[in-house]
Amino acid sequence: MAQVRLTVVVRETWLDRYPLVLAHCREAGLVVERELVTVGVIGGTIDEDRLADLAGIEGVSAVEPERTNRVFGNR
């Protein structure tokens, strides 16, 4: 199954329970690569077929696949 790199946003009302949301994301199959506590975001990779499990976690407000960004200069 294809792996997806993505970003998870911890819901505002769950920010004080960040470690709990992190644990639930891991249980749902997320391989955590970034723990961004200040902004309440978790980054990682997951099997494509488990995306719905991740999005369904209480305390998760959004899940987005990662984009690739480039410099906007050097023209």
Next chain:
Amino acid sequence: MPSTQSTPQAGMQRYLVLLRPDDPAGGARTLAELARVAVVSRSDDPSVQRAPCALVFDRIGAARVHCTAQTWQRLADAAAAGDGAILAIEPERTVYALSAARTAASTRGQDDAGATWGVRAVGAGASSQTGKGIRIAVLDTGLDLAHPDFAGRDIVSRSFVEGQPVQDGHGHGTHCAGIAAGPAMPGSQPRYGVAGEAGLYVGKVLGDEGSGGDGGILEGIDWAIGQGCHIISMSLGSPVEPGQGHSVVFETVARRALAAGVLIVAAAGNESRRPEVIAPVGHPANCPSILAVAAVDAELRVAAFSCAGLEGDGGEVNIAAPGVDILSAWPGPTGHRSISGTSMAAPFVAGVAALHAQADPAARGARLGERLAQSARTLPDPVRDVGAGLVQAPSET
């Protein structure tokens, strides 16, 4: 919105009419009916401007009308009624041409011995503020840590790109950092930096090839907030399709940054090929809580490549800054280079934001963003292209 009702002069006079922003077409129809004039689209034809007609600037929801005192009275009554498509009418001289004309006269041209055209255009050279005490994070391809223009400078840096040090192997990050926070007196070049005494926080979030994922950028934002930065400058992004909408992740993070008193500014993007192609503001500048920056040239006209506010809900251009033929620092033996892009415009705004933040300790987060918009100078191009106008350093009191 209150209407402005100055006493009309005898004979014909020009007025500016503010139309309801959600219905400029309806406003134009009402205007035609009340003023009993022909309504024409925006035009630079001087013969049209002298004719008894209304010139509609539909993208900024305003019109200019050349009319008699009787017509002025009908329009003023409509504005005073407060329930129609016309919000206000006022003599033209108080709104439009003066600030734009003054800006053009004072900044047009090339770099001179003292400062680049961009530094002069934003008024940084004339400001007594230096950014001292304010921390700017530049999230980009890193910095040339050995660059002589940054020698002796207290710089905090960190790489979020796996396997790559902060040292800038591309050049773009060094250029952007130079614009935002380069020194007031670089040795061999005119002044190219805005906030020469700001604290410089360099987060490498793009690899030396010039690209990077969302995760590294978000990590850089998280780090910058944790470091106590006041402003985050991001000259990066990816194109979006019309109607695609903004990232919920970046919008949430930007809101949390604002709540922490941190303003994020981002380049609007370079996907336009004017006049044929006008592309929407890219990701992540299209988030409502991120300040989207367009690029203008030395004539203060929107750059051919600069993305435009084609989408609502954050997809607007918020402000403009110099972004064509911009001299700044570059790694390597030459040490400096002139390049173009909305990438160059964003750090101008970040640097100017630092000057405002230094001048007023209350100007932080969203309030700092509002201050930038309120103090911007009106430009001749539509709000769609340049937002509030050209970013301006705080004026001296």
